[in-house]
Amino acid sequence: MDASPREAVAEETVLFTADEIADKVRELGAKINDDYRGRSGLVLVGVLKGGAVFLSDLLRAIEVSPQVDFIWVSSYGDSQASSGKVEILSDVGAPLEGKHVLVVDCIVDSGLTIGRILAHLSSKPGVSSVEVCALLSKGRGHAPEIRPKYLGFEIEDEFVVGYGLDLAEKYRNLPYIAAIRGC
Ligand code: IMP
Ligand code: MG
Numbered sequence: 001m002d003a004s005p006r007e008a009v010a011e012e013t014v015l016f017t018a019d020e021i022a023d024k025v026r027e028l029g030a031k032i033n034d035d036y037r038g039r040s041g042l043v044l045v046g047v048l049k050g051g052a053v054f055l056s057d058l059l060r061a062i063e064v065s066p067q068v069d070f071i072w073v074s075s076y077g078d079s080q081a082s083s084g085k086v087e088i089l090s091d092v093g094a095p096l097e098g099k100h101v102l103v104v105d106c107i108v109d110s111g112l113t114i115g116r117i118l119a120h121l122s123s124k125p126g127v128s129s130v131e132v133c134a135l136l137s138k139g140r141g142h143a144p145e146i147r148p149k150y151l152g153f154e155i156e157d158e159f160v161v162g163y164g165l166d167l168a169e170k171y172r173n174l175p176y177i178a179a180i181r182g183c
Pocket of ligand 2: 165166167168
């Protein structure tokens, strides 16, 4: 069998290496440990599909043994811009009564997706709290109610791939995060 190299993006600029991401994940995990230690009922809710890789690393940086669940939403289709319509394709599987929910997504752009998820999860019966942890934000000066409490990096307004993020379902496997141009 061919040992072909990982398929990279044609015109990419690496923004964050795998090591830089790992350091940031540890830093975010430490803050979350400080805030949630001694509180029971933490649930990490990963946003599929883009947040799956980040969630799996963040989970291992957290020491308070959280429950894990997922919500699957769609807004971009195959394009590089949001359709403006956020559809919940699959909801969390377990009730959130008495739970402290931490929504985990890789990136916040317009904030539409996270806003929709926050409204949806906050309306669940008896939920104790809902916060957001995002690795990246395009820094558009989001309204305070959707600004992630835990944020890794602010980036420019450009399209990025890797570490779970895709362009038309490609490049999620890249261990680094790259900005792409000319695609
Ligand atoms: P928003 O609703 O505009 O904030 O977009 C959030 C969602 O769009 C994220 O959960 C990602 O799935 C996707 N997204 C936003 N920006 C990018 C990007 O630069 N690359 C890949 N996916 C992105
Ligand atoms: Mg996508």
